[in-house]
Amino acid sequence: MLNIALFGPPGAGKGTQAARLVERYHLHYVSSGDLLREEIQEGTDIGRAVQEIIARGGLVSDEMIVRLLEKTIRKIREQTPARGFLFDGFPRTFVQAYILEGLLLKMHSSLMNLFSLEVPPEVCTERLLGRAQVSGRSDDTREVIEVRLREYAEKTAPVLGFYQEKGILVPVDGTRSVDGVFDQITRVVDESLRKVQLNVVVLGAPGSGRSTQAKRIAAQYNLHYINTTDLLREVATRPDAQGRMVAELMEQDALVPDEIVIRAVEGYIRSHPEKNGLIFKGFPRTLVQAYILDGLMRKIGQRVSCILDLRVPTLELFRRLSARGATQRALPYDRATEGIVRRIEAHERHAPDILNYFQRSRRLHVVDGLGTPDEVFQRMTAHLEEVQRHAR
Ligand code: AP5
Ligand code: MG
Numbered sequence: 343m344l345n346i347a348l349f350g351p352p353g354a355g356k357g358t359q360a361a362r363l364v365e366r367y368h369l370h371y372v373s374s375g376d377l378l379r380e381e382i383q384e385g386t387d388i389g390r391a392v393q394e395i396i397a398r399g400g401l402v403s404d405e406m407i408v409r410l411l412e413k414t415i416r417k418i419r420e421q422t423p424a425r426g427f428l429f430d431g432f433p434r435t436f437v438q439a440y441i442l443e444g445l446l447l448k449m450h451s452s453l454m455n456l457f458s459l460e461v462p463p464e465v466c467t468e469r470l471l472g473r474a475q476v477s478g479r480s481d482d483t484r485e486v487i488e489v490r491l492r493e494y495a496e497k498t499a500p501v502l503g504f505y506q507e508k509g510i511l512v513p514v515d516g517t518r519s520v521d522g523v524f525d526q527i528t529r530v531v532d533e534s535l536r537k538v539q540l541n542v543v544v545l546g547a548p549g550s551g552r553s554t555q556a557k558r559i560a561a562q563y564n565l566h567y568i569n570t571t572d573l574l575r576e577v578a579t580r581p582d583a584q585g586r587m588v589a590e591l592m593e594q595d596a597l598v599p600d601e602i603v604i605r606a607v608e609g610y611i612r613s614h615p616e617k618n619g620l621i622f623k624g625f626p627r628t629l630v631q632a633y634i635l636d637g638l639m640r641k642i643g644q645r646v647s648c649i650l651d652l653r654v655p656t657l658e659l660f661r662r663l664s665a666r667g668a669t670q671r672a673l674p675y676d677r678a679t680e681g682i683v684r685r686i687e688a689h690e691r692h693a694p695d696i697l698n699y700f701q702r703s704r705r706l707h708v709v710d711g712l713g714t715p716d717e718v719f720q721r722m723t724a725h726l727e728e729v730q731r732h733a734r
Contacts, residue, residue: 343451343618344369344426344535347433347442349502350459351494352487353466353473354516355523359459360430362524367531370418373430377410378402379479397480399489401497404437415445425617426451435497439504454534456505457527459516463491539644540565540619540730543626543635545696546652548675548685549659549666550711551718555652556623558719563726564618566611570625573606574598595675597627604634611642619647629695648729649700650722652711659686 344367348356357373364371378396381389388410392402411432433439446452461469467487474482481490505511514526540563544556553569560567578589584602591598603625611620626632639645654662660682667676675681700706707725711718 343449344531344538345429345446345451345453346426346531347429347453347456348431348459349456349498349505350516351461351463351466351498352481352490353470354459354461355469355520356430356459358520359457359523359527360428362520363527363531364428366528367428368425369428370426371428371430372411372414372418372432374402374407374411374432374434375430377414381410397486399481399486399493401434401493404435404441407432407434407438408441411441411445415449419449426454429453433501436501436504439501453510454538455510455512455530457512457514457530458502458505459514459523461516463495465517466491535644538618539647540726541639541644541647542619542621542726543646543649543700544621544623544652545649545693546711547654547656547659547689547693548682549663550652550654551715552623552652554715555650555719555722556621558715559722559726560621562723563621565621566614566617566619568607568610568620568622568625570603570607570622573610574603577602577606600630600634603631604638608638608642611638626696628692629699632696632699646705648725649706650725651697651706651708652718653708654711656686658712 346363346369348360348363350356357375360371360373363369378388378392382393382396383389388406392406395402415427429442433442442453467484470482470487471484473479481487502511512527512530514523516523518526542556542559542565544552544559546552556569557567559565574588574592578585578592588598588602607625622635626635635646663676663682663685664679666672667678667682675685697706707729709718709721709725
């Protein structure tokens, strides 16, 4: 999960940046200020209790905040999936910093970065008085702004020490343009994302257990399982010329042009941003596609973290595929020895170049594919754990 927080005095631009970050990274937005204002508007118990405190510019009690956040997070998680959370205006006290640790722990996650937007008080005041013309906020008056800035300096700013110690504090020059501030933040988030995303390629001959293992890994690590054959089958159902061409090629068991494969993979990745990474099966199939995959990942600010190559002796592959040929799960080529030979040969023709390509970048892990599915799965996850440890 990608969880970040925006910190800074009133008027620093937290809300402004939050709107753009939420869209770019597909995050759930949690603004304690907005939540409190909603409670006031709806006239709830919490709303009535905090109305006056906010109008004065003071801080609402930690207890009230934790109750509100718990409720909100529970509700949000039942709704649409997202990649993580963006916290705006929270935590504001030491107690709240610990509360956030606990809330995230409950979700088996943690805060990746806390961005502190640094803006001098006089600039904040000027901005907020500007915003007052349109905001309709009870606390956007000169006297209350002064109190809010004082509260920030006394109670909230010291919380920065907590995050400095944790090593995840990122100071940002908040006096730059909105775009300038956004650039500073996204550069750091993109870099951190590269480290935490787990993007895996599973290689191996037909019958080596790629699909079985890749699907299990996808479930365990919350990754998107990307099977290019499935993606292309979807393209083949489209009623346009390209769809018809792909359908024909697939029927003849011929390779689909790389441009179409790339577009299908990129389209899928861009429209499904909410998981912890990707796991590819059946891609790359050629050396050209190995280059393409690295290029594609770079374009979207990602990288392939590791390649798992499942090794199974050829005789055993035959045994497995012929056995599958006699079951309901048979693929068309499993049924005749000729089909199996053709598949294994095609794999052997391309595999050395692909392995050589990935070997050079030291991301290749060879995994013994013999044994029960559980045994193989354990070997594979041992490699992934190691990759994740190194990434941190
Ligand atoms: P909250 O709603 O969080 O308000 P705040 O912290 O005072 O911050 P603001 O929303 O006023 O400013 P912002 O940093 O979001 O700036 P914005 O992007 O709008 O909290 C309100 C109250 O609720 C608190 O006082 C407290 O009582 C209570 N509360 C909330 N959370 C709490 C908690 N966790 N614990 C206890 N109490 C809590 O930008 C401001 C203006 O500047 C805009 O007009 C914008 O267009 C402009 N601007 C933004 N960026 C730039 C830029 N780079 N250059 C030029 N102009 C810019
Ligand atoms: Mg705000």
